[in-house]
Amino acid sequence: MLAARGAVRRGRLPAGAGPVRPRGAPRTVDLRSDTVTRPCAGMRRAMARAAVGDDDYGEDPTVNELQRLAAGILGMEEALFVPTATMANLIAVMCHCRRRGGQLFLGRAAHLHVYEHGGAAQVAGVHSQVLPDLPDGTFDLEQLELLVREAHSSRYHPRPELICLENTHSTAGGRVLPLPYLQQVRGLADRYGLRVHMDGARLMNAAVAQGVKPAQITQFCDSVSLCFSKGLGAPAGAVLAGRRRFVAEAWRVRKLLGGGLRQAGVLAAAARVGLEQAEETLRRDHDNARRFAEGIQELNSPLCSISLAAVETNIVMMNVGGGWLSPPELCEHLRAVSEEEVAETGWAVSVLVFPWSAHTVRATWHRDISARDTELAKNKLEFVVRKWQEKLDLGLRPTPPGAGGA
Template sequence: MIELRSDTFTLPTEEMLEAIPKAALGDDIYGEDPTVKQLEQLAAEMLGKEAAIFMPSGTMANLASLMAHCPRGSKVLVGNETDIYIYEAAGASVCGGIMYEPIPTQPDGTLLIEDLAKAFPDDTSDPQFALPSLITIENPHNRMGGKVLPLSYLEEVHQFAASKGLPVHMDGARIFNAAIALGVPVCEVAQYADSIQFCLSKGLSAPVGSMVVGTAEFIEKVYRLRKMLGGGMRQSGLLAAAGIIALEKMVDRLADDHANARRLAQGLSQIEGIEVDMDVPTNIVFFRVTAEGYTWQRFVEECRQAGLNIAELGHGRIRAVTHSGVTTEDIDTALDIIRHVLSKEEVLSV
């Protein structure tokens, strides 16, 4: 089966699997797991921040970050197409008493400064209004097709937030993909956010885990919230060992995923009955099936039966995500499967 539903389907490398049983361990609840400490120091240094914390998931990492930034009864400004707003079960409202204010997302993944400004009441002393306490951005932007936010835009948002006395949190689940696409060190992307969440278990291929980075004071707040949310882990150096290899060995190869995604988009553009977004800066490709008689449900199912896993991700669009488990040959085979499915010819399983 060629797996293009998500880069969360990556499997740990042999080097990761060899490192896991050899990891030096301690109780991380007591702050005594040396492998976790090594991972956290590495993550903080790479992103140019004071401190970092190892989290079980990106959802918990974003939730704890929002709760650390935002007082109860305040509001967080989020894009209406962001993962935090759509895919994280309203955790900030449920657990943190924080109101989401959705901001229109532009096709390139940005939130217009004038739209952010509209979320601030004219009279902040009026007790009727919930006041903004945080601006969040997503980079790269998943539902906008892996779009990478320009550094100039990140600086603009940071300056606007500073003028309002607010921090910026970046959901950078795939921030290393953004850095590779921009051709800059990841710290240059991270410098415009006060806190960042990024995933080890997507394109970086670790089995489990995400990181939050920020100031030492902020990370101390996140530590307490991680405990409250049930995210404290004991000998989690077993997982952190894979995370270290993810950061040390799996970043540069993301360029291969980007090249495969562009190859897929180019191939899709030549198939009758497919409409594809050709702006593919990272590892995410979005397309629609326009062939007569095909719903996205039928198309996805027939592809699955033929050996290709893809999935719909909002507004009837189909998403394909390249990763370390997908080769260039797999991309070519996937294109062959799609051609055969749309031509209604018999497709042999692969």
């Protein structure tokens, strides 16, 4: 108790927070992804009260209203509600690339290329030409134009048809694509008769970070997907938006892929709440992520580091270096709660983060993570890093997570 009060006085713990017993359930701060959210009370009320109909017949009023609202926000003529953003991206590829063997261009680390089971190839029969991703989530447009020009002039290359962008860029750490860059992509696409699709799963994060309306971003695109179950916190659903003729064809492809829904208004109602609250929710997420990143920088430890300039939205990529600690080990130490931790801090906190790569751990903020949770996560990281450093200074390897713990 005295330890906890002392920590509060020193500003290391949120004021008003009491100690947790070592054997009690720890406070869990889940930063693995912004997909782990649960519907808020407002979403649950909206779902319970939603007017519904058969959406496959176009008769679900809540879905229809969400589609109109989303199309307006995205600056597109129409939008189509679909179960997932992965399906939205695949539908876009199938609608834009009408010939089997057509070619799309995208970054090597793009979600559409890496994390969607190669649907462009498996289902659409489309060839993906990948480009190296730059640290900010863009790719070199001179290299892109060289590849496009080469394909256009050859009888042997696949026919280039589509450029796919990702905004925000997940693997780059939630980086936002600059508007001048998007304008340049649009100009290149127009010169060669290509279309542009944006995987905008976290597009609203990009708009909030740049202080612009989403339509100012999508004006450079022929189509865009938007996910409701990531930063917006809904349990399911996405939209695919574009011109009226494009969306009409997208409806047919959605049916082909088994994405036709019936009384989908119960999902659309939650999605609408998330969409309407997006600016307030995401601004708070960005602020919390930034505070956590600043905490990493303040540690000034060789065990983990951060590039503050790369923290633009709700994702923080921690660099784990020095060869003393691997990303899975850091994740496990942050998850585990030991009696030593509780004795020193008065708190039992389990922080869940994601081992992203061989040298990187990802933490993602969302609507279920408060400023208090963020402070607890900072304190837990500080404790773990300090214990590792103390034992390394003594020439010892820290005790494996959970040993002697609660």
